[in-house]
Amino acid sequence: MLPDLLNELIKNRRSVFPDQFVAGKKVKDEIISQVLANATWAPNHGMCEPWHFTVFNGDGLQRLATFQSNLYKAAAGEAYNESKCLKLQQQPLKASHVIAIGMKRSAKKGIPEIEDIEAVSCAVQNIYLSVTAYGLGGYWTTGGITYFENAKAYFGLTADDRLLGFFYIGHVGIPSPAAKRQPLEEKVKWVTVV
Numbered sequence: 492m493l494p495d496l497l498n499e500l501i502k503n504r505r506s507v508f509p510d511q512f513v514a515g516k517k518v519k520d521e522i523i524s525q526v527l528a529n530a531t532w533a534p535n536h537g538m539c540e541p542w543h544f545t546v547f548n549g550d551g552l553q554r555l556a557t558f559q560s561n562l563y564k565a566a567a568g569e570a571y572n573e574s575k576c577l578k579l580q581q582q583p584l585k586a587s588h589v590i591a592i593g594m595k596r597s598a599k600k601g602i603p604e605i606e607d608i609e610a611v612s613c614a615v616q617n618i619y620l621s622v623t624a625y626g627l628g629g630y631w632t633t634g635g636i637t638y639f640e641n642a643k644a645y646f647g648l649t650a651d652d653r654l655l656g657f658f659y660i661g662h663v664g665i666p667s668p669a670a671k672r673q674p675l676e677e678k679v680k681w682v683t684v685v
């Protein structure tokens with residue numbers, strides 16, 4: 492039954508972090524392409540399709556690692572933190588693929604920026620669910636250089652666009668524990684007119 496399958500998929504989707512991936516095991520590029528195709532079926536206001544993805548795999552992962560750790564080093568100044576820098580160098584290499592998530596600001600006037608961001612967020616949920624359906628693991632991170640203005644160009648983004656983070660994908664070695672959500676009643680108010 493499709494609704495049952497969908498309910499299970501949504502509920503069982505979990506963030507799976509790089510240390511939980513099977514080291515060195517690659518995901519087929521065709522699967523990543525399908526995952527990204529699914530991302531582009533997300534709703535978006537004005538059919539602006541504001542998503543822009545940059546996929547890193549193979550040696551590209553090392554390029555991302557070098558780029559982001561160098562950018563961090565250059566910007567950190569006195570706040571430089573060695574373990575943070577090491578993490579930026581090491582994390583991409585634990586993944587099979589890393590997708591930089593960009594929002595390209597729509598040319599259409601009248602669409603507020605937040606709606607382009609919301610559309611990309613819908614696309615990222617499609618990525619999360621697709622990865623889960625393929626039995627893979629992944630997560631969205633907004634850490635590291637995500638909000639560095641001078642990171643944008645590397646990912647094909649201009650000043651008006653936004654870098655919204657990175658989606659890491661790999662084979663699941665250590666599954667994430669079951670998660671919890673607050674009771675629905677705490678989050679939902681029904682207004683019923685009889």
Ligand SMILES: Cc1cc2nc3c(=O)[nH]c(=O)nc-3n(C[C@H](O)[C@H](O)[C@H](O)COP(=O)(O)O)c2cc1C
Binds near residue numbers: 505
């Ligand atoms: C916009 C956004 C940004 C996130 N950034 C991070 C992050 O920087 N680091 C991290 O460990 N997890 C990040 N996450 C993943 C959350 O930690 C994760 O979704 C949350 O713990 C709930 O777990 P679940 O995804 O398994 O339901 C992010 C999630 C979202 C939606």
